[in-house]
Amino acid sequence: NNHKDNSRGGLIVLEGLDRSGKTSQSSRLLSHLEGQGLSVESWRFPDRTTCVGNMISSYLTNNSQLDDRTVHLLFSANRWEKRSLMESKLRSGTTLIVDRYSYSGVAFSSAKGLDIDWCKAPEAGLLAPDLVVYLDIPPEKAAERGGYGGERYEQLEFQKKVSQYYNVLCDPTWKIIDACLPVDVVEKQLKEFVMNSIAICQKGKPLSQLWS
Numbered sequence: 410n411n412h413k414d415n416s417r418g419g420l421i422v423l424e425g426l427d428r429s430g431k432t433s434q435s436s437r438l439l440s441h442l443e444g445q446g447l448s449v450e451s452w453r454f455p456d457r458t459t460c461v462g463n464m465i466s467s468y469l470t471n472n473s474q475l476d477d478r479t480v481h482l483l484f485s486a487n488r489w490e491k492r493s494l495m496e497s498k499l500r501s502g503t504t505l506i507v508d509r510y511s512y513s514g515v516a517f518s519s520a521k522g523l524d525i526d527w528c529k530a531p532e533a534g535l536l537a538p539d540l541v542v543y544l545d546i547p548p549e550k551a552a553e554r555g556g557y558g559g560e561r562y563e564q565l566e567f568q569k570k571v572s573q574y575y576n577v578l579c580d581p582t583w584k585i586i587d588a589c590l591p592v593d594v595v596e597k598q599l600k601e602f603v604m605n606s607i608a609i610c611q612k613g614k615p616l617s618q619l620w621s
């Protein structure tokens with residue numbers, strides 16, 4: 410029947426400040442979904458394994474200097490270079506759990522003072538997520554968690570600005586989870602949002618594009 414033809418995986422995006430718990434929640438979620446017998450992969454941006462990703466990584470670790478607009482476009486290119494693979498995975502029924510996406514791109518670059526619409530422009534036409542979950546943590550609390558690894562953006566004052574831009578980007582479809590709750594509670598809430606979203610994609614929800 411028609412439903413089966415259009416069945417696909419879900420594009421699930423986790424967003425939040427540095428140290429909000431995205432990475433550990435992604436891996437918990439991955440195990441859970443695999444345990445349910447679902448086809449699922451865990452992705453992250455920046456994807457530091459590509460040539461573009463290498464340039465980004467060297468910038469983040471302060472091993473190179475790049476103009477703010479240049480690095481913004483590299484982050485965007487890093488998503489564009491994965492777009493066709495992303496689409497084919499989703500169409501073949503694989504759910505992708507993506508740790509950071511275009512919203513990080515826009516929030517972090519806008520926090521440096523770049524115009525927000527300028528920042529959004531190169532993201533237009535990338536695949537739109539089926540679900541955005543924002544792990545909400547006050548910047549001060551994130552800083553207390555320690556383990557800011559010394560990368561370029563891992564500073565309290567900067568993270569405060571990033572959180573303001575996440576607020577601007579946030580729309581009513583985003584699911585917000587209080588990231589200060591115990592990890593198990595966060596995990597449980599996350600699973601529920603994700604399972605609902607996957608079910609809708611399996612029924613044949615069309616893929617759509619960001620900001621275009």
Ligand code: TMP
Nearest residue numbers: 427454455484509510513514517518562
């Ligand atoms: P990570 O710690 O999740 O690997 O991300 C590295 C840093 O890059 C993090 O501080 C967020 C920032 N970032 C951007 O500035 N723009 C982007 O498009 C992405 C995906 C991340």
